[in-house]
Amino acid sequence: MAEPIIALDDVGVRYGAHTALAGIDLTVEPGERIAIIGPSGAGKSTLIGVLNGTVAATSGTVTALGCDYRRAPPRQIRASQRRIGTIHQRFDLVEQLRTVHNVNAGRLGSWPFWKAALSLLLPRDVQRVRATLDRVGIGDKLHHRTGDLSGGEQQRVAIARVLVQDPVMILADEPVASLDPARGREIISLLLELSEEAGVTLIACLHDVEMALGRFDRVVGLRSGQVAFDKRRADLLDEEVDALYAFERASGP
């Protein structure tokens, strides 16, 4: 069996007195498509942060692409991060920049500083950017100001930015939460297609349970910072999903 792409061993994250994650064990094989579901505040975003190395685990070990975030030298961590693309709920694009620059921003990890600076004046690798934008369906928006695009288009730009990274794994943190349901389904389909085509691992946090249960192979349920279940889609029972959200419904306003 191939080496796992992600290995979390008893990982915990604490912010002061608040425990965001505790005792998380998670192993991900290359090419898996995993949905992470759970009520808000369950620690989904924190988990994504731990996986891409922006949130430091306060206990346990995190190994991503064979690189231990706690022990590896920064250079090696960055090399791993370069192969992990993250898509965020609020897109996290720079609205003031043209689309081409926002897509090229995905290459910053492999570009030296001077090339990055030069590219802001004379965009580099335009052909590749155009081809990538074509792949996500907005090839005509190359020179538009990103802030002027619609929400769905902006999320496609964010996906294009991840694609030019040439990732082995895509992390998506509530990628469709700020889109209407129809746009949301389109984006999820696009992500799944792209990951299938290129054999890229996909891990998506989703608030929408229907969407998660639809087309992902494996579902991880999170509740108050702990793994409630971690099952093949086929083995998952409706009661388990209901139980995950039950607490939220009972105590909700």
Next chain:
Amino acid sequence: MTTTVRWEAAESTATPPPPRRGGGTSWRSHRRRGWALLIVAAIVVSAVASGVGSGTVVKAEGAGSLLDFVAAAVSPRLDAGFLALTGTEMVTTLAYAVLGTALSLVIGLIGGVLGSQTWWSSGVRSGRGRRLAGWMFARAVLVVPRGIHEVVWGLFFLVVFGIDPIVAVLAIGIPFGAVTAKVFSELLDETGRKPYTALLAAGSGKWSAMLYGLLPPALPDLISYSFYRFECAIRSAAILGLVGAGGLGFQLALSFQTLRYHDIWTLLYALIVLSVAADYWSSLVRSARARGRRRSRNGDGMRRDPLLTVSLAFGAVLIGFSTWWVGLDVSVMWSGEAWRFGSQLLSQAWPPSLGDGGFGGLLRLAGVTLAMSIVAIALAFGLGALFAVPASTPAHGRDHRAARALRLVAMLGSRFVLVVLRAIPPPVWALLLLFVMYPGILPGAVALAVYTTGVLGRLMAESVDNLDARPLRALRAHGASESTVFCYGVIPAAAPRFVAYGLYRWEVTIRETVVVGVVGSGGLGLVLHHQINAFDYSGALTTLAALIGLTLAVDLTSAAIRRSLR
């Protein structure tokens, strides 16, 4: 619009932390009353200390020469030769300001990034302690150059480089760069951090991530602030001329020495024109920015402003032209001679020594300097408030047409007065005042007050313009007359802001006491100037340290008072 106010506040060294919860309103008003008493006492003590009412202040026999001087205003020297000289010197002053600003932007951009919390708070591994230490170190490095006035830097570099354009450029660029770095770092920290962290998560390097993720959103504000800095740089370039760095200020100093009144007026007019033009350009760019900000808040999206683009292109051309005009040659910076002078100066300055007066003398001087700044700011506060109300934009009341016209004239008149007051730098005001006053603390204080009135008046007028219109409308709807609206609506709302601006300007004024010291008004500035002229560098270092200490003390006091105002 509000941008001048915003930048003034951002430059203040000590930003007051948010008010603590608890304590209750009675406790806070108690504190406020305490501060008010203390302020009144400080003003009275300072006024007495600087010799108000002692009788030996006004030089009556100088009134004649002052009248001669004023009479010369209508007949400035206008022959072709002198006009050509004035024009040349005007361009030189402009060039110094442009190059100084350019240098300050380079320092500001690098220092701003290194001084921002964003820069230090990213990365998976670096521990909290190390990050905090790095950030505090970057901030601390910027405090000293910011605490030393341009003129002191100018005097220092004159010793090192002799008369050379690099003196003015460095003297403006270094302290301005430190202030700019502080403001830039706060602007960067205010900017949304998410795109930046997203890029870091994708393995980007920090500098590249800053360039793509943080700078583009912050850029309009950075540019707006840069233009505000340029406006300030024109005044500094003129002052630096007075201490011998060339340009309009230098010619002014020469004309004052020979008392050629008609020449002085020509030069003053040139200075006013230059200053007003810079003022106008800068406020044009900044108000365009303020409009853009409002529009983007309304969700219309922010378009690229053609005015901004043209201004930037023109600025770039100016930088190239200025380099050529003054014949700037940066290689003197690493010439052996400059290094030798520099290291010689430093070795003579260390260890610092106390002057004849000993520690007590130093304390007395610090007290005098403090008194000068307090008298200056108290005067400027009163005068500024007086001018601010007519200088603010009139409300659309139900007034008569004649009354409205009168109001408009009052507005334009007071704005003009304020512009002239702040166009002429404090040392020139001090030289003028020396016609009718004996040298001492008071002429220095009055000179600072006159200049500061120009600045404070504008800040206060802007804040009156920006008052929330709704309560005022409500008062008018009750049938209140304009004067009642003013007493019940404008004054209570504007007063705390006026006091806050007064305090900000006090922080600036204590630094500027050095400037009037240079023309013979007492305090640490005068002593520093004497010491540098007499090659007593170890004494000068002590005075400088005292000055920086005093500046910091004033900053902290001002922050404490502002905190109680909230």
